[in-house]
Amino acid sequence: SFIPTLGTMVLGLLAGNLMHSSKSTTKKFFTLIVAGLVGLAVGTLLDISGICPSVKRIWTPSWVLFSGGWACLLLAVFYVIIDVARFKAWAFPLIVVGMNSIAMYCMAEAPFRAFVQDSIRTHIGLLSPFVRLGRTIGMSEGFYARAQTYKPFAEHITELLILWLICLWMYRRKIFLRI
Secondary structure, eight states: OOOHHHHHHHHHHHHHHHHHHOOOOOHHHHHHHHHHHHHHHHHHHHHHHSSSSSOOOOOOHHHHHHHHHHHHHHHHIIIIIIIIIIOOHHHEEEEHHHTTTHHHHHHSEEEEEEEHHHHHHHHHHHHHHHHHHHHHTOOOHHHHHHHHHHHHHHHHHHHHHHHHHHHHHHHHHTTTOOO
């Protein structure tokens, strides 16, 4: 998967060069939209035709094009909202992670992630807030079964919040990991 990974990096470089270019806002936006739609179409066609399956786990070339297409479309949307319309306040959580994306990526991997997950289970339990809420409002036993269904979601959201808070601490102290 080394070559497809390089392809993903090249797509990112091309997008970055486009964003730093002196082209007009409209030209940048429509270039990203067209690139995104072409990436989605070609990636999907390669998968459907059987030429190259779209498999994220092994980062196939069709996945590179498909995911790159989505990245271009999302970049176009964020570009218009944040840079063109100047609606930035809502994006602060994304800025915090973006400024330390390497740190977030490393923290999200084992063994640090396992440490955070074990700490959450030890100190919060995550099912206990659902159980306490259920008892407080007089829910039936079926409530506890449904609460168990949402436990993984609650654990992952709590884990993400903890990792984000670490990135926020780094952001406020101007600690940025760079390559």
